[in-house]
Amino acid sequence: MKRQRRLGAVAAATALTLGLAACAGGASDNQSTSGGSGSLTFRSWSPIEQTTQQMIAAFKQANPDAKIDATIFNYPEYLVDLQTRVASNTMPDMVGLQPGALTQQYRTNLMPLQDCAEKTWGADWQQKFYPIGLEQARMGNPAGDENFYALPLLVQTVNLWANTKIFEEKHAQIPQTWDQLKSTVNQLKGGEYAPFMLPAKDSWLRNVVFLQIANNIEPGLVYKAEDGSDTWTNPKIVEAFDYWGKLFTEGIAQKGAIGLDAYPTGANQFEAGNAAMIPLGAWWIQQSDPTKTGLPPLSEGMSGYQPFLFPTIPGGAAQPQLVGGIDVSLGISKNTKDPDLACKVLTDWIAGAGAQKLVNTFNDLPAVTGLNPEKFTSDKQQQIWTTLTSDWMPQVKYSRYLKTPQMDTALGDALSGIATGELTPQAAAEKVQAEQQKVNG
Template identity: 70%
Template sequence: MKLRKSLAVAVAGAAAVGLTACAGGAAPTQNGGEGDADTVTFRSWSPIEQTTRQMIEAFEGENEGSSIDATIFNYPEYLVDLQSRASSNTMPDIVGLQPGALTQQYRDNLMPLQDCAAETWGDDWQDRFYPIGIEQSRMGNPEGDENFYSLPILTQTVNLWANSNIFDDAGLEVPKTWDDLKSVTEELSGGDAAPFLLPAKDSWLRNVVFLQIANNVSPGTVYEAEDGTIPWTDPAIVEAFSYWSKLFSDGIAQDGAIGLDAYPSAVNQFEAGNAAMIPLGAWWIQQSDPTKSDIPPLSEGMSGYEPFLFPTIPGGASESQFVGGIDVSLGISKNTANPDLACKVLTDFIAGSGAQKLVNTMNDVPAVTGLSPEEFTSEKQEEIWNLFVDEWLPQVQYSRYFESPKLDQAVADALAAIATGDATPEEAAASVQSVQDTLN
């Protein structure tokens, strides 16, 4: 997933546009800045450094005298830096976050953002966002706390992608049901490309595939288990684990799937044409970024790809369910010395000139409606973009995240145990319930 994909650390040559060479840069003041009322600091793992540079240039070009001091980390390094700064009370002015666990971990360090949003966009500001983004922005808040401690700049669906060239050559349609998936996999077996490339090594990938399965088996039930309303051993949840198991026992996933990571291994194979299907998400459209050169043939204008929803499950929902949510969101430190400027930067990155630069690279789908790239390189690229923003994202109601990091890991571990044959679906469900019991 792009969220955890290795990203370039900001380089010293970017200093002219406010990017520091490495984590920390010059010794920060208590609020994470440099003591300059016209500068705000920004730390995150996303957007990537090249895109962040363009966003900063756009903002600074319209706000003479203001500057943004930014560093983009690899995701694991960012988490370490953020934790260190929070513990030493040197939080950056603006920080990259994810909904649920990560935002809640730093809630006490963050200022509520609803006043910033209302002052910028008016009292009806929530209407600008896709509903799933608003819902997830408060995910995990304590009961009665209606504050927004972060706001999204990018959203996404999780779904499947097909190599349309392989499907066209074979005279096949993308699968809509589980039986279709099995049939298509069998038809494509024995060829040069893997029929269904499952990078099951990554815990996040296992979980997003499982959540698509679970919501197709019984829409919304998995979240009832998450909040303790029903046990994880509920028959619908066990059935969802069973269909995850069938990916392996029915020969749909490739041999050795549990040892394959998504980035860089699986995505490189998919982009090279060595797989017919792969589970990723809306962010895959970034492979066709119009601002890049030397794009592989399949990715140029999205010519070789087709997105589709996870197939329906026998006895489950009659139509494929939409799962997704926030890609990356931003928060503002409550100790910032520059709250007005920080608000101005954050809202610009969401829906202003900075956001336009972000969308132009197709880094992912915007968090607000009405934003589109200024250039499309093909009709197919534009059709796929419009499919996401006009049809799929407005229908997303099921989250691709768990609120608790412990539960998130428990589900990922249970799925890995099933994949390796170390646990049955029933045993996997019971193992998650044992973790749930400690949370309750």
């Protein structure tokens, strides 16, 4: 199953209920197997239903007396369900969350998790996690509130992917600079594929591509504009909007890019070999899930793919800047009747037996370091996994998210306006800045 669980980028799906008896996994460092009885409810959009079932089954082996009622929704449906349950005082014991706005929306309904983490992993528990995950876990907390109301389950980088078969056939090199990107696109034109497939219909994808560009031109500047210490009309941010526009005006993106969705269309086209490059993220490695059969040739063992970072921009940082963060995190209701069981489940799924089942599917990257799949199907798959988890994730400094949904929407709309020619980069920057002023009051 592809990335249908995220970001509302696909059509609604029927909620899948896993009324599974399950239980607690003691594969984490200091985790005991006592207290592994009782029951709890879990609601989320991620991990996907089949993977969640495997995680529960692994948990059950260590704690056969516990029960977990788990329901996995499509993302938009999940948001409605969660809001409804909170309003009726029936919030699930454990919930999936995204950093920033979603976590903050329910912060007063959530239990701080640092005591659970310390009880399970010890006083130095934060050292287990990739730094960007813990940083984003507290994104949006009120000043002085250092609690963790959610802990990351999966993390990711955003980056680009190359179809290595096409590159090898055309004797092309993966681009490392903007000028190389343009020349490579020109070199690859004329085939029955898009040299650079940009699924620009989706606001989330427009935003993550822009944030890679902006953080190369002036690392970290957009987040200063967001917190009010700078502005979106800073010439360096206007330049980033301009380079986003160049993807269209200089013929880098395919014609009609603004009408192409990432999922399912763009992803399916890329997996079918109809594009040489596409901007997605670390989650693409899930296409090679060794627990599945009948994978497309390019996805088998990742044989046809190579990840690379967004090319550097003239006058910007000398090296590509890594952008990414939390894919999904987990929170516990402060009204749960069994906080000990909820803690055991949460920590097991993050770094225990359940986590191992999750990682075995290459669903995305684990939030904790040193957790690897038990089976690799090719040397290339293992090499790509190592690149993502050992080389890139520890270096991710910049968030793929803005702090509020209003600003995510404003940025996505401005980028759409540039892509269609309705806005100049300067006008786009001014519109985003006007919305930022409203948000910041």
